[in-house]
Amino acid sequence: MKKTAALFLLGIIVSTLLFAGGKQEASGKKEAEVQSVNFWFHLDDPEARVDSLIQKFEQENPGIKIEAERVPWDAYHQRLLTAVTAGSPPDVSQVKLWWQPQLVELKALEPLDKWISTWQGRNDIYDRVWELTRYTDGKQYLMPLQMVILYMYYRTDMFKKLGLSIPETREEFLDVAKKLTRDTNGDGNVDVYGFGIRGARGGHDWWGAFVLSSGANFEKGGLTTPEAIAANQWFIDLYRVHKVSPPTTPNDGFKEIIANMQSGRTATTIHHIGSAKGMVDALGDKISAFPVPEGTEGRWTSFGDEENAIFSASKVKEAAWKWISFLATKENNLTWQKASGQISVNKSNAEADYGELSRFVKATTESADFAGVLPAHPATAEFVESVWPTTMQRAFLGEITSKEMMEIFEKHFYGE
Amino acid sequence: MIRALRRKTDLYPYSLLLPALTVTTFIIFIPLVYTFGLSFFNYVIWKPHEIKFVFLGNYKKALEDEVFWISFRNTLIWIAGVISLQLVLGFITALLLNRQFFWRSLARSLILIPWVTPSVITALMWRWLYDGNSGLINDILVRLGILDRYFPWLANGSTALPAIMFALMWQGFPFFTVMILAGLQAIPTELYEVAKVDGANPMQMFFHITLPMLMPILLTTILLRTIWVANSLDIIFIMTGGGPGYASHTLPLYSYIRAYKGLDFGYASTIAVYLTLLLVMIVTMYVIRILKTEERFR
Numbered sequence: 001m002k003k004t005a006a007l008f009l010l011g012i013i014v015s016t017l018l019f020a021g022g023k024q025e026a027s028g029k030k031e032a033e034v035q036s037v038n039f040w041f042h043l044d045d046p047e048a049r050v051d052s053l054i055q056k057f058e059q060e061n062p063g064i065k066i067e068a069e070r071v072p073w074d075a076y077h078q079r080l081l082t083a084v085t086a087g088s089p090p091d092v093s094q095v096k097l098w099w100q101p102q103l104v105e106l107k108a109l110e111p112l113d114k115w116i117s118t119w120q121g122r123n124d125i126y127d128r129v130w131e132l133t134r135y136t137d138g139k140q141y142l143m144p145l146q147m148v149i150l151y152m153y154y155r156t157d158m159f160k161k162l163g164l165s166i167p168e169t170r171e172e173f174l175d176v177a178k179k180l181t182r183d184t185n186g187d188g189n190v191d192v193y194g195f196g197i198r199g200a201r202g203g204h205d206w207w208g209a210f211v212l213s214s215g216a217n218f219e220k221g222g223l224t225t226p227e228a229i230a231a232n233q234w235f236i237d238l239y240r241v242h243k244v245s246p247p248t249t250p251n252d253g254f255k256e257i258i259a260n261m262q263s264g265r266t267a268t269t270i271h272h273i274g275s276a277k278g279m280v281d282a283l284g285d286k287i288s289a290f291p292v293p294e295g296t297e298g299r300w301t302s303f304g305d306e307e308n309a310i311f312s313a314s315k316v317k318e319a320a321w322k323w324i325s326f327l328a329t330k331e332n333n334l335t336w337q338k339a340s341g342q343i344s345v346n347k348s349n350a351e352a353d354y355g356e357l358s359r360f361v362k363a364t365t366e367s368a369d370f371a372g373v374l375p376a377h378p379a380t381a382e383f384v385e386s387v388w389p390t391t392m393q394r395a396f397l398g399e400i401t402s403k404e405m406m407e408i409f410e411k412h413f414y415g416e
Numbered sequence: 417m418i419r420a421l422r423r424k425t426d427l428y429p430y431s432l433l434l435p436a437l438t439v440t441t442f443i444i445f446i447p448l449v450y451t452f453g454l455s456f457f458n459y460v461i462w463k464p465h466e467i468k469f470v471f472l473g474n475y476k477k478a479l480e481d482e483v484f485w486i487s488f489r490n491t492l493i494w495i496a497g498v499i500s501l502q503l504v505l506g507f508i509t510a511l512l513l514n515r516q517f518f519w520r521s522l523a524r525s526l527i528l529i530p531w532v533t534p535s536v537i538t539a540l541m542w543r544w545l546y547d548g549n550s551g552l553i554n555d556i557l558v559r560l561g562i563l564d565r566y567f568p569w570l571a572n573g574s575t576a577l578p579a580i581m582f583a584l585m586w587q588g589f590p591f592f593t594v595m596i597l598a599g600l601q602a603i604p605t606e607l608y609e610v611a612k613v614d615g616a617n618p619m620q621m622f623f624h625i626t627l628p629m630l631m632p633i634l635l636t637t638i639l640l641r642t643i644w645v646a647n648s649l650d651i652i653f654i655m656t657g658g659g660p661g662y663a664s665h666t667l668p669l670y671s672y673i674r675a676y677k678g679l680d681f682g683y684a685s686t687i688a689v690y691l692t693l694l695l696v697m698i699v700t701m702y703v704i705r706i707l708k709t710e711e712r713f714r
Contacts, residue, residue: 078676085461102462102679189565199571200657248548250660251571256549265549378462386677394661397573 035319039068040093042076044274048339057326064319077381084108084311091314092324094145097305100135101378109141110310115321116140121329124346128368133307136376142307143324144345146337148272149371150205150292150302151363153279155267157286158192166290170210170234173293177244180267194244196266199396200253204374204388205302206270210235213295216406218375223410224403231295233402236395250393261287272304274341276360289363291370303371306342379413387412451685459682474686484687486662487670490577491646491691494666497578498645499638501585506592513593514600524597531590539654542583546570546655570656573663580655580664584645592637599633600626632709639702646695667691 041050054066069090071079077099083089084106095103103109116122122130125144133142158180159165167173177194184191197206214234215227222228239245246265248256258275260266262282270292279287292301308324310317326332333344334352343364344352354361374380387409395405458470478484513524530538545552548568557563569579607625616624649668652658658665658673665673667687675684 078679081461081679105462106464200659246549247566247568248571251568251576251656260549263550382678386673389657390659390661393659397660397663399573399661 035316036065038090040090042073089311091320095309098380110312111139146342148304148342149364149367158267169294181244193246196257196269197245199250201389209292213300223406250396273360276357291367299370454685455689457682461679487665491666497581502589505589509593510596535650538587539651576663595637599630603629
């Protein structure tokens with residue numbers, strides 16, 4: 001009896017294995033015909049989708065299948081780097097410009113020059129975007145996908161009520177921010193703060209707008225000059241001395257600065273067009289935008305970019321190129337931006353109708369001439385991820401001076 | 417025949433343990449050894465050409481690293497603070513739930529809610545409760561007249577760590593409650609009856625019967641919670657990310673930041689090894705204590 005049962009069980013196992021093997025073989029043949037491109041991406045809006053673009057591409061390119069994987073933004077950089085190190089990166093991934101030095105150092109990226117040189121769409125991408133995304137070795141590893149330029153959001157109703165005009169210089173801005181910081185209900189406590197500063201991760205864009213425009217730069221020694229230290233002190237004083245930013249500033253991240261603007265807790269802040277729709281939904285015509293004010297040496301704002309990269313470990317590079325060039329082409333790029341909430345990299349989309357967001361597009365284009373990027377240095381990624389927020393918070397708390405803060409940054413990039 | 421049977425009997429328990437041992441080897445032992453090995457290397461993953469064996473270099477570097485010592489101090493405060501708060505609250509709750517009242521069963525179930533709430537939700541919930549612009553805690557304190565304005569609990573260097581400790585106390589005290597409650601119910605009622613006959617008052621009964629009888633359970637629970645609390649970084653990471661500055665950096669969090677923000681896996685492993693050594697010391701003290709207790713009862 002036992003023997004019969006054992007034989008029966010063995011029969012089931014063997015037949016299952018045989019069928020499974022057959023199925024695998026069949027699907028293996030199918031896979032040989034269809035090339036799968038593993039694509040990592042992220043979108044700020046959790047409800048936004050890009051399925052229609054994928055379907056369109058797959059219809060136009062039979063034989064290529066896009067396996068899109070949405071990766072949470074907070075863990076994106078770390079997941080990508082660990083996947084590269086483990087030898088299993090995606091075929092294509094959306095990347096930030098400041099990840100490029102590390103990825104090039106790891107020899108993880110495939111140069112795209114051979115494809116771009118014959119690609120018809122290349123002249124439709126802004127020259128400045130090609131310029132900013134080209135790596136220091138002269139090669140083009142990144143395919144432009146979307147761009148944003150940071151500008152100042154402001155509450156039009158509050159400006160009107162207090163008779164304020166758009167500040168052109170940082171001193172004018174400080175004056176405006178002080179006037180906007182006020183007790184509106186007479187209980188003795190400040191209810192509205194003039195400027196929402198992001199003190200947590202990502203806040204280097206706020207810092208850069210005032211410090212990199214007033215004498216600081218990322219060249220060796222450029223962060224520790226007396227002008228750079230003074231500019232940094234000016235920025236720290238916004239919180240510590242003038243108190244024009246909420247007490248929660250050191251820990252305020254993206255969600256907090258947006259929520260504070262939408263709730264009327266702050267009257268100005270810095271961000272890009274990606275948050276414009278949410279702002280308009282919450283505040284209607286009470287919200288508008290202007291370019292960041294001028295520092296002592298001109299203006300500087302952050303060029304926020306995202307590109308696509310093909311990984312050198314990919315076995316389907318041709319298919320991957322077709323996908324990323326598809327996404328950088330006029331109509332498709334505009335469709336992508338509807339999901340990303342950002343701006344197209346195509347010149348031919350410049351006249352696209354952004355509807356109620358036009359005033360934010362205007363602030364973006366007006367800022368294009370002085371938009372800059374963080375240095376193409378392998379240490380930039382860690383600077384953004386942990387060094388800047390930790391050090392800035394310590395300065396905001398008064399644990400370190402402006403000079404000490406800038407020396408930490410200098411040391412991070414250039415050693416002792 | 418007998419020998420064969422005996423051999424079979426000898427191998428039998430090991431064969432049963434084999435699946436568990438195999439899994440443990442792959443998911444705990446090998447990574448542990450690997451981490452220990454990594455701690456002797458300069459291993460920054462985006463600098464593949466600079467990976468080299470530095471032996472105790474990372475260990476020396478840690479001892480000279482200001483952030484390591486801040487994190488070490490915070491870890492000790494974190495463990496001692498959270499465990500004692502959870503123990504006291506858990507003990508009080510267990511004593512209350514051990515009394516007779518009509519909704520006792522319901523209360524015993526409700527008390528588990530914080531424990532079964534995922535850490536991410538706990539952290540987000542407390543982050544909004546503490547919020548310095550619209551948080552409920554600030555609202556209540558201002559309405560009661562305790563504060564005259566909203567206070568940035570998580571953005572202040574002095575209050576960030578205690579505020580997170582309070583949140584973790586809330587999440588973890590039910591474990592103490594449940595364990596102590598189980599211990600309380602295992603104490604024979606005769607002991608109390610005899611003590612009462614001898615004229616002992618409730619305080620004497622607590623210190624001479626309840627507490628000694630609960631001691632083995634208390635020690636085991638404290639040990640388990642110490643290990644879990646020492647290793648926990650999710651709540652800190654979500655509530656403050658270790659900030660402001662280094663105010664809420666603990667060793668596991670610092671190790672995580674070095675590994676996943678700095679991509680410096682060598683140094684991150686060293687910090688993790690130091691944390692392991694700290695926990696091994698605590699466990700050793702526990703084992704010695706247990707052995708002494710057993711000696712006394714022998």
